[in-house]
Each structure stands twice: as structure tokens, then as C-alpha cells.
Amino acid sequence: MxxxxxxxxxxxxxxxxxxxxxxxxxxxxxxxxxxxxxxxxxxxxxxxxxxxxxxxxxxxxxxxxxxxxxxxxxxxxxxxxxxxxxxxxxxxxxxxxxxxxxxxxxxxxxxxxxxxxxxxxxxxxxxxxxxxxxxxxxxxxxxxxxxxxxxxxxxxxxxxxxxxLSSRFFTYGDKTDSGIDKLDRVIEYIYGNFDRGLYADELAAIAHMSTNHFHRFFKKRTERTLTEFINQLRIGKACKLLINSNHPISVISDQCGFNNISNFNRQFLSIKGSTPSRFRKSLRLKHAQ
Incomplete structure (x- = not known):
């Protein structure tokens, strides 16, 4: 195999x-x-x-x-x-x-x-x-x-x-895998456009796959669903903005591509274990000490 x-x-x-x-x-x-x-x-x-x-x-x-x-x-x-x-x-x-x-x-x-x-x-x-x-x-x-x-x-x-464990005679020479090039193109596109709405069908087109095939392909290769990957990327950007700016949380939500503040708060809590406001407040308390 x-x-x-x-x-x-x-x-x-x-x-x-x-x-x-x-x-x-x-x-x-x-x-x-x-x-x-x-x-x-x-x-x-x-x-x-x-x-x-x-x-x-x-x-x-x-x-x-x-x-x-x-x-x-x-x-x-x-x-x-x-x-x-x-x-x-x-x-x-x-x-x-x-x-x-x-x-x-x-x-x-x-x-x-x-x-x-x-x-x-x-x-x-x-x-x-x-x-x-x-x-x-x-x-x-x-x-x-x-x-x-x-x-x-x-x-x-x-x-x-x-x-x-493996013998010194074993080598795996065939390291070519066209799927890696496809995934690299998709991830590069996501990184450049995560602050707006992203849809599976447009990403599937970049990989030259059907949408259903693309969902399976992405999950198998990254061990995350497409939505999980995009949300983690967006929350990572939000954390940087919460740390390095005084923008209102609603503005940061928009800048990171979330369609509404409720969804942003829910995803932030799920990934970081804290609300955005609590995250920002805890950092300010640390810096004040």
C-alpha cells in the first residue's frame, strides 16, 4: 500500500x-x-x-x-x-x-x-x-x-x-504526492482571504475537486474540517488584534471575517476557553502587575 x-x-x-x-x-x-x-x-x-x-x-x-x-x-x-x-x-x-x-x-x-x-x-x-x-x-x-x-x-x-526499528535497507523513494500541491494552493488562498466569507465550492475549484470530495480530502490531510481550520486561523488573528489594538470587539469580529458578533464570541470561547472581552481584560491585568 x-x-x-x-x-x-x-x-x-x-x-x-x-x-x-x-x-x-x-x-x-x-x-x-x-x-x-x-x-x-x-x-x-x-x-x-x-x-x-x-x-x-x-x-x-x-x-x-x-x-x-x-x-x-x-x-x-x-x-x-x-x-x-x-x-x-x-x-x-x-x-x-x-x-x-x-x-x-x-x-x-x-x-x-x-x-x-x-x-x-x-x-x-x-x-x-x-x-x-x-x-x-x-x-x-x-x-x-x-x-x-x-x-x-x-x-x-x-x-x-x-x-x-526499521532496517537500514529500507527507504521510501516515491515522495511525490499531487495532493500536497493542491492543499498548499488552498491553504495559501485561505491565508490571503480569511477576513471575508470563504466557501467550500470556491476552494474545491482551486483544488480541481468536487465539493464533497474536497471536504473529505481536506479533513484527511489536515485532521480538521475546513470550518475548524478557518475558524482557528481567524481566532488567531483576533487574538493579535485584541492584544495589539484598542479596536472594539465588534470591529475585530468584522476584521477577522465573522458574520456576526455572537458567532465570533461562540467560536472564540470554544477555541480559547475564554470570551474575547475576558481574554483582553486578563492580558491588561497581567501587564498592569
Missing amino acids: KPMCEKVIPSSNSSWRFVKYQLPNIDFNWHYHPEYEICLTLNSQGLRYIGDHIEEYSEPDLVFVGPHMPHTWHSSINEDESTQIVYVAQIPKLWLDGQVAEHPEMQGLEEMLERSSRGIFYSPESTEKALSLFQQMESADPFSRYILLMNLLNVMLKDAQSKL
Whole structure:
């Protein structure tokens, strides 16, 4: 089966992506991407596929996968129907390689990054430490999360019991995927026009797809619906305006492409856990202290 190329979008105000999944089970999703990936799987058991390596796993399971390495996990629903948890950090290769090249303190990571091209499995001791760091990332601000990521890489680097997974003979040479070019064109268009009404049919036309096909395509590639992606982008812009301007909230709502203030307040609360007015007030209180 040919792996699918996944488009990774960094978290808000970050150079990399952090996400926590809570799932009834993990579906087989054979894919690759240009980013490094650190994956911690909990309360789950099944099969782990990394390159040409297939192995049974049980929780907890910590693996580091290098860029363009096809991989997936696959599990069934637990007998007690309890939730399976997956923490993921996806880190752009150019960014992390640049960090290592520019900072002498990080040059010890070079060998581990090279080894990740075969997938690296880590010891229970490192996995336990990684879990604590991932849990702290959940509520951390972007800068604190960056520091936690550096701590996580350091934990992995010091693990003398880590082991390689895929064989050194395995390479995935066919990295061409026309879907990536289509998605890049669509996302570029969204970024340039998110402050006005955007409709699925016009975006589908850019990708040369039917509207129904485009919705499925976008969700599979970004792990978000089109509406979720656009709203997150708009709320991110709104946060900057709330911080850096004194514009009334109704004006900011219009500038960010929301059709009415009620919808803006509802989406802001859903994504940020706060209303726009409370968000702005809390920032002003912090600055006044």
C-alpha cells in the first residue's frame, strides 16, 4: 500500500505542532510527512508499523520517527471501552536541524536525528519521563512548551537503551504526492482571504475537486474540517488584534471575517476557553502587575 503524504500545520504561535488525541481505537493510517515526529501511545495495544518494521506494542509506547518515514499504529477498541491516548509532537526538519546547527549546546542531537530515519523505540524509564513532559505541554504557553520539547529531546538523547526499528535497507523513494500541491494552493488562498466569507465550492475549484470530495480530502490531510481550520486561523488573528489594538470587539469580529458578533464570541470561547472581552481584560491585568 502506498503511504499518504500528510500536511502538518504547526500549533498556534509555534514553530511545531503539539496535539493530544483521545480515541476509542487507532485506525490504520499508513502515512509520512517531512517533519520529525515524537509519538507516545497510552492505554492501547496493537501493531506498530515503522518502515519495514512491524511489531506488537502495548502501553506505554514512545517512538521517534524521522522525516519521510512511513508509519502508523493500529489498535482495536479496549475490552473495557476505555479511551486510548496519543501524544504527538511534529517538528519541521528545517527548523530543528537549524536549531541544532546554530546552537553548540544541541549538537549532541545530530546522531539521534540521523538515527530517527529508521525509527527509534525508547525504554520504559524514558517513556515515563516523556509522559510527564507531554502532560505539562497540555496547559503550557508556546514558550514553555518549547522548553518542554527541548527537555523531551534531552531525555530521549540520554536513553542508552533505545533501539532502532526499521532496517537500514529500507527507504521510501516515491515522495511525490499531487495532493500536497493542491492543499498548499488552498491553504495559501485561505491565508490571503480569511477576513471575508470563504466557501467550500470556491476552494474545491482551486483544488480541481468536487465539493464533497474536497471536504473529505481536506479533513484527511489536515485532521480538521475546513470550518475548524478557518475558524482557528481567524481566532488567531483576533487574538493579535485584541492584544495589539484598542479596536472594539465588534470591529475585530468584522476584521477577522465573522458574520456576526455572537458567532465570533461562540467560536472564540470554544477555541480559547475564554470570551474575547475576558481574554483582553486578563492580558491588561497581567501587564498592569
